[in-house]
Amino acid sequence: GDSVTQTEGPVTLSEGTSLTVNCSYETKQYPTLFWYVQYPGEGPQLLFKVPKANEKGSNRGFEATYNKEATSFHLQKASVQESDSAVYYCALGVNSAGNKLTFGIGTRVLVRP
Amino acid sequence: DAGVTQTPRHEVAEKGQTIILKCEPVSGHNDLFWYRQTKIQGLELLSYFRSKSLMEDGGAFKDRFKAEMLNSSFSTLKIQPTEPKDSAVYLCASSLGGGLYEQYFGPGTRLTVL
Numbered sequence: 001g002d003s004v005t006q007t008e009g010p011v012t013l014s015e016g017t018s019l020t021v022n023c024s025y026e027t028k029q030y031p032t033l034f035w036y037v038q039y040p041g042e043g044p045q046l047l048f049k050v051p052k053a054n055e056k057g058s059n060r061g062f063e064a065t066y067n068k069e070a071t072s073f074h075l076q077k078a079s080v081q082e083s084d085s086a087v088y089y090c091a092l093g094v095n096s097a098g099n100k101l102t103f104g105i106g107t108r109v110l111v112r113p
Numbered sequence: 114d115a116g117v118t119q120t121p122r123h124e125v126a127e128k129g130q131t132i133i134l135k136c137e138p139v140s141g142h143n144d145l146f147w148y149r150q151t152k153i154q155g156l157e158l159l160s161y162f163r164s165k166s167l168m169e170d171g172g173a174f175k176d177r178f179k180a181e182m183l184n185s186s187f188s189t190l191k192i193q194p195t196e197p198k199d200s201a202v203y204l205c206a207s208s209l210g211g212g213l214y215e216q217y218f219g220p221g222t223r224l225t226v227l
Binding site: 041042043044045046049089095098099100101103104105106 | 117144146154155156158161163168169204206208210211212214215216217218219220221
């Protein structure tokens with residue numbers, strides 16, 4: 001079946017430093033890839049999605065490139081802020097599954113001022 | 114537009130009780146999902162409805178978990194009987210449908226089973 005593996009957290013870093021959260025996926029189909037973010041006390045919300053291989057998605061300074069050859073979709077931000085502290089989920093969806101998504105386990109990111 | 118609404122936000126139950134969690138999806142959305150969220154397992158899909166029809170009922174959760182869509186704007190998740198290992202956050206999400214649209218999540222219900 002489909003699966004998503006991402007960086008084990010928590011990831012702790014200081015404001016102004018760069019962030020990378022690794023995400024690798026497995027599927028026999030052609031996926032659309034997603035990054036979701038969850039702030040304390042809220043449900044996850046979409047950060048961005050990328051439906052096509054070798055394209056980049058971005059939002060709020062975060063970006064990720066859908067690398068089909070490496071089956072990866074790593075999340076990056078050049079300079080994090082304290083407000084970026086959250087749990088980040090990588091997910092994949094395939095057409096045969098309708099709108100069902102396969103989520104990674106989530107990576108908690110803590111940004112210290 | 115209103116987002117996904119979940120009630121209650123917090124629930125405390127004694128072992129063996131029956132609890133019912135409620136969800137109102139975004140108006141006009143055709144797909145509805147129930148998830149269980151824990152730190153160890155992350156997000157686990159419990160149920161998936163499309164236009165009120167049950168598309169997937171998470172195998173490991175079939176015994177004591179039952180989700181229903183009474184109409185297109187209301188869903189319930191019943192856990193019967195509850196066990197301490199059911200303590201988790203239960204999230205409801207909805208989506209337009211039609212193929213890989215964004216899922217909109219509610220704030221979740223935090224369940225504690227004593």
